[in-house]
Amino acid sequence: MRWLQLAIAGALICTPVFAQDAKKEIQKYQQMIADGSPVELFELEGEALWKKPQGPNNVSLEKCDLGHGAGVVKGAYARLPRYFKDADRVMDLEARLLHCMTTLQGRSREEATKRVFGNENQPSEMEYLSAYVASQSRGVKLAAGTSHPKEKEAYELGKALFFHRAGGWDMSCASCHGEENKRIRMQELPVMSKPQFARPIMATWPAYRVSNSQFKTMQWRINDCFRQMRYPEPKFASDATIALNTFLTVTAAGEPYRGPGTKR
Amino acid sequence: MRSALVFAICSIFCTAALAQDVQKVLQRDFQARGQATMDRVVQDGLQRLCTDTNDRPPGDVARQLEADQMKTIAFPAGNLVGDWKNGERIAQNGRGLQWTDPAGATGGGSCYNCHQISPQETSHGTLGPSLLKFGWMRGSGPEMQRYVYGKIYNAKAYNLCSTMPRLGHSGTLTPEQIKDLVGLLLDPASPVNK
């Protein structure tokens, strides 16, 4: 008798119909916030910042080589992370921006990284610049570097980090992003090690987050996952973070970039 | 035949070599912040085994390590069913142990992030099983109380590579808080069992 009651209760509460409807409504919400997103304001500010002379050398970033040659922004984001000979290192967008700030503008690494993650009242320079540079790759297929030995190494390291269990709660990235059709609260969890899930996600980062009205970079996304995994903090633009980003972006290869996106 | 052998050897040594690299990378590329200290990136035995075996450890080794984890649980004497109302608050609370949380402050269990618990809370995760009607189905006798307390205190004592954090063992929750969560799941008055 109890079991019958339970079955009825279960049917009422957890019918797939309800779940399907909720999922559809949340997709509608996400579509609507993307349509009404203020993300272009960040792209505008980023463009102004890109062209603004700064640092001891009082030069802008307009001569920064993002991989397509000095000053070429069009399509550059979609090819990152990639190996840069001048730095002998695989770099993602933020690492490369930091490189240009120190080499071109003559700024110290310490000064340039003092405030890499902003807040709602004062977004960071990295956030504005990421918005602008990424926006210039809209429509270009994601193609992170995979040919140089260091690019291969970064991919393998990123993959190992993705499945590495440690931290105060014994978690790896795969603890949340390893199984299909799972949620945290109402938030759907993409299986980032599988192309079909990684593609739409990587094609829309960096992104404006409506929950706190802030523009967020991929470096922040990785940083905040580790915070919630109860790890110590990954250093900004460190090889570990770039390796993870490389693994994720290579997994998403071929997807046309359509960000910066708008997230919950 | 030979390639199979090479593959077998590599699957043992190559992953081991990479695990070493990852340890080194974590030491180099992470930094302590707030209460999140660097000792947290040093894998303990079970984290290492679960990583190396993709969460499928050999049965005998798993049993042994589970037994070790069981020894970490100090079961309080007497009734383990605490205040379910407080348990509900703890289940809702997603803070604790992060570098943004003050050290020593009482956090929560983040339970709703992964589990359905009280039917009123529709914003629940699905990484863990639904706990709806948990006590109603299983009763709330001493054995069940002990099982729930133990599972929350150290989930790895029951399933070595479980995704669930060791909430008591890691210092996320106090014994009192865990008893309140036992109350949330087992108390007949709790909304979970209505």
Next chain:
Amino acid sequence: MTRRSLLAVLGLLLAKPLTVLAAWNEQAFGAKTAADALKSIGATAAAPSKDILIEAPQIAENGAVVPIEISSNIPGTTSIAVVIEKNPFPLAGKFDFKENALPFVKLNVKMGETSDVRVVAVAGGKQFVATREIKVTIGGCGG
């Protein structure tokens, strides 16, 4: 600073107070209940209408941004007001349409909790109303 740019700045400073002081209905926006807000915009006897269309998600993953698209098919609509029943100050906005403007607006609003959203349209001096419930949920890890 050149003389000309100084003059330009002064000109701007002078021009500011001269801009028409726009009206803002302090009483209606200060109302703490939906009933009071509706009263202050004179919409106590609004007739329910299916010709006011509210396009919004049933579930919003975050209350900080809830997108709402409103249009009125009632001929002669001159004004649309948005009232969020459970917000501390329920009146969110009032839009007056003149000349060529169509009675349409799309905006993002904040919602403290799950609530009914009422849209009041004025056409030919008459009030019409449509209501839509929007659920606000908790997303993410909450940490």
Next chain:
Amino acid sequence: MAGPMKMRATTTGGTTEVRVLMTHPMTTAQSGQALHFIQNITVKQNGKAVVEAEISQAVSRNPVFSFRLKGGAKGDKIEVSWLDNKGETNKIETAVA
């Protein structure tokens, strides 16, 4: 100093759609910060006011609005301006495309 605005006005099938983005904190009384929000928005077509809006602190940060006009020709001047509770203002003008 008010942050940037962005606007697009396009005409198709006899309707002109105006989409405008405004940089503004839109802080509420509940946020613990000083109340600071846009109160008035005016949309003008070739100098004539077509939409006049009064809004509250319940409009989300960095407001985005869409409005529609009947007719409207390519090249028509659309101007959107705002005024907040501290007396700050900003405006943007664009030609219908």
